[in-house]
Amino acid sequence: MRLALGRFDALAERAVVGRSFYRAIAWPLLAVVLALGLTALLILFAGKNPLLAYAALVRGAVGSWDRVGVGLNKATPYVLTGVGVALCFRARVINIGGEGQIALGGLAATWIALMFPQAPPVVLPLLALMAGALAGAGWAALAAGIRLRRGVHEVLVTLLLNFVGVLIVSEALQGTLGEPGSGFPQSPLLPGAAWLPHLLPGSDLHVGILIAVMVVVAGHALLWRTPFGFRLRVLGASVPAAAYAGISEPRTVLSVMSLAGALAGLAGGVEVLGVHYRLIDGFSHGFGFNAVAIALLGALNPIAVLPAGLFFGFLETGALAMQRAVGVPTPLVSVIQGLTMIFILSAMGLSARRPKA
């Protein structure tokens, strides 16, 4: 089964070769501008002034160092998960299981943090994050296994496993991990030693964004500078060519899914240890699909996933401020995200249609 997605490689590939870098970023930028333009019409339709709304959004997103910190925190799990999704999509593995992988990553990180409250500060978060990554990788590997063993399309498997993963978290919070008597499905507060350290005193900004930047750089190197990255790209370009080159499809699919799952699980751990300091029911809601949007907006380039993730992160924090200031409801963010995705996908499809030069 050939999917149109892989064929836009042409577009991204040319960008990395360097000659037409601008062409590669032109599409995503155009898509964002179009989406913002269309949503401006919606805001008008709802009887509000779009310029005032967007101004409030920008102020709320980057108006103060505090807000910037919140936005960076928001973007961190998106970037982490987005890099994994981008690598998967490169190999034409449509992993949309981010949400379940994030949920279980958060669960595992919480469990470790609550199990070893006496552990020293640096060791405990590291252990917890590792557990989160492992849990996410395991959940993704399960999906890859079902796809490879039984031939069920990974979109369906990862999608269905999302529901199950989120319910496992709910179940854990109702049982052993829940905080008795809190009246809300959440875990007890994690020991302070497990909290991710803040980057700036007095700001909410935690070290997660640094982890995300490291993952972005590593993902870039992996994709463009290693044999594994080469295998991903060959598999994405042509399955028969990959087979001819001796590349094992099952092994590559399993590896890239597990890697993406590990990154999503890590994102879940970072969200729990850095933002909430406890596991909260439904904390991962929508993260997985956002990661797909971000991977696309980043043209499946790990480096470009960083600005794409930041854009979405700031969009969300800004939208909250916009709702408070001018009364434009926050679901607008999903409209912008959906439209951006549709425009980029259409551009990718169109550019793949043209005969290659």
Add this chain to the structure above:
Amino acid sequence: MDAAAELLAAALRIATPLLFAALGGILSERAGVFAVGLEGMMLTGAFAGVIATHALGNAGLGLVASAVGGAFLAAIVAIATVRFCADQMVTGLAVNILALGLTSFLLRGLFGRGEAPIIRVTPLTPVPIPVLGDIPILGPLLFRQPALTYVGLALVVAMFVLLHRTRAGLTLRAVGENPTAAFAGGADPIRVRTLAVLCGGALAGIGGAVLSLQQVGTFTDGMTNGRGYLALAAIIVGRWSPGGALVGCLLFGATDALQLRIQGLRLPVSSYVIQMLPYVVSLAVLAGLGRGARLPAAIGIPFIRDRR
């Protein structure tokens, strides 16, 4: 016996929204376009149905609006995937995100002055069938369903006839299997696919209205809550045939109905474990079918004239 009949009736009730969506999805997928956007189409339909019923005071017009709403979202899918050859899976995901945002935004922006209002409409009431409804035990449960449930069952037959006994159905399937050959045979794959996606979206939109108008009586944010994805799984479980999809939907309806009842039985498992049932069952069925689930051959592949 009584409990079993009641369970079956509940399964049928719960399965009805899924059934409409699954039948719409079959139209789209048999023509060669993945129907990942069913979730968003259902949600849009549920929203449009409630809003129109509330504004116009007529559930019939509400149903029309829900079909238009589903078709509107389907039009976006059709333009992006059929015209512009965008990836069908991810485009479906994108319109789902769009629908979630759009319905929640419009609900607040147009009616609630920033807050989410609760718009109540009277749910459609059961329509008993005269003779059959009087059969003891089974009658009240199977033949006293709301009107749309009967329509859904009739549509299963209609869809089978359309796909397998009419020229239009043959063309549609040909486009889904081999659009180039269908094109050579005089069909226009672009048009066929666009129409199939649009009609599928209208059906899925009505499925959403079944949920909002017949079952709940109001619209809430994201109220379809994954039902579109279950409908997608039901299509595959049913191997792209209307009757098979009905079985798949009933299967999911039954697990859901069972879950609601087990919760009342005070079993030692929590409600969350039981809520996993529909998803685990569909995974198990899909995995059990394995590669036996043969997709329409040209699904996911855009048709481009002048190529090949």
